[in-house]
Amino acid sequence: MSKSTSDWLTLELSVPAEQAERAEDCLFAAGAVSVTLLDAQDHPLHEPGPGELPLWPWVLVQALFPGTVAREPLSEHLLAAGLIDSATALGFSDLVDRDWERAWMDQFRPMRFGRDLWICPSHVSPDPDWPLVVRLDPGLAFGSGTHPTTALCLEWIDSLSLIDRRVIDYGCGSGVLAIAAALKGARTVFCVDHDPQALAATRDNAERNGVGTRISAWSPAEFSSLEPHQRRADVVVANILAGPLVELAPSLAQCIRPGGQLVLSGILAEQAAAVAEAYRDLDPHPDQENREGWVRLVFQRRDDAGYR
Known part of the structure; x- marks a missing residue:
């Protein structure tokens, strides 16, 4: 035998x-x-x-x-x-x-998003010339930059000046988008996720990147219990799925300050029209970016959008 x-x-x-x-x-x-x-x-x-x-x-x-x-x-x-x-x-x-953990980690290399932003795993030393570096290892919580939806959001964040801005990351996963926003200068970032593992990962990763004092992690129930003015932000990012994005439209739209922006991803190309329609009162003509069958939508809140 x-x-x-x-x-x-x-x-x-x-x-x-x-x-x-x-x-x-x-x-x-x-x-x-x-x-x-x-x-x-x-x-x-x-x-x-x-x-x-x-x-x-x-x-x-x-x-x-x-x-x-x-x-x-x-x-x-x-x-x-x-x-x-x-x-x-x-x-x-x-x-x-073999050393399977090492072999698995060796698959992950530094990745660049936009002009200045890099995601770098812990086993690699970042180049001193890289302007902004998020130190992040893949884990149980979603969000390491390898998926097109995360990449689309990171590239958009890299294009912004977030100095002294207030940001909400709804469906934060690993906290990678929140950390990128903080490194871009955001004063405060509220991270929301229903998964306790994601909230723990976000807190750990924020501390590891030196932005723990500017990032807080909340369950949806905890976040909803805050005063309305505490749930307002200049930028809201939600990289989840189309179904929840449609259901959350009224509450997410209310989180945007007048003149602020809402970024949605995790949307398949064939779902983009339905998601855009759910946020039509916020902005009837969102900017759309496609990659590998996935879509990023960016809405700009008008002063007369009708949300209080």
């Missing part, structure tokens, strides 16, 4: 969504130490409903086994379970142990 000569053995197979859970159980029963479910056919899932855990139509199942496990019994096990028609449906590969 063929055994791996490496530290670990990986196995891959593709199954329809309805068989994914059974494949997972079957692989764990065969001795897998981990099982990962991935998209097998580039079929993105956008905006699942609350409590929904949808899967792709076809799922790529990856399992990790100790290197001492033989391949033939695994093939026989999956054949007997009816998950494959032949052993050729399985993909095996050897995996040598």
Whole structure:
């Protein structure tokens, strides 16, 4: 029986969504130490409903086994379970142990946004000539600059003068947009997120970048409990999803001071018109920027926008 000569053995197979859970159980029963479910056919899932855990139509199942496990019994096990028609449906590969945290971090390199703003992970020393540097490592909270929606927002922030301005980052994730705003000179930045992990990450990252005294993190309920004048800002950024942006339109619009700006992202191109319509009373002609199927909308509040 063929055994791996490496530290670990990986196995891959593709199954329809309805068989994914059974494949997972079957692989764990065969001795897998981990099982990962991935998209097998580039079929993105956008905006699942609350409590929904949808899967792709076809799922790529990856399992990790100790290197001492033989391949033939695994093939026989999956054949007997009816998950494959032949052993050729399985993909095996050897995996040598290494410093996985370091290997993962090495994938992240400094990134430039606009003219002056850089995102730099902790394992890289920034160039002294880089004007503004956000030190940030990828973590559980969304927002490291790699996604087009975050990049669009960072580039817009880089283009602004935020000296002595008041900013709200609604759906702050890692706090990367808030930190960038503070480094651009914002006097105060209110960060709002429903995820406690995001709020903790924002506080930690703000302290790490030396702007902790200017950034505060709030749950939506805490933020809503503030006095109306405390919830007003010159700039509001919300990089979330189209559905919540539409639902939040009345409350987000009220956060904008006359003459202030609202920046929305996390919007698919086909959703942009519906989001823009929800904020029509604020600004009927927002500026729109597209990238890789995602959209950034920038609204300028008119003095007569009708919000109090």
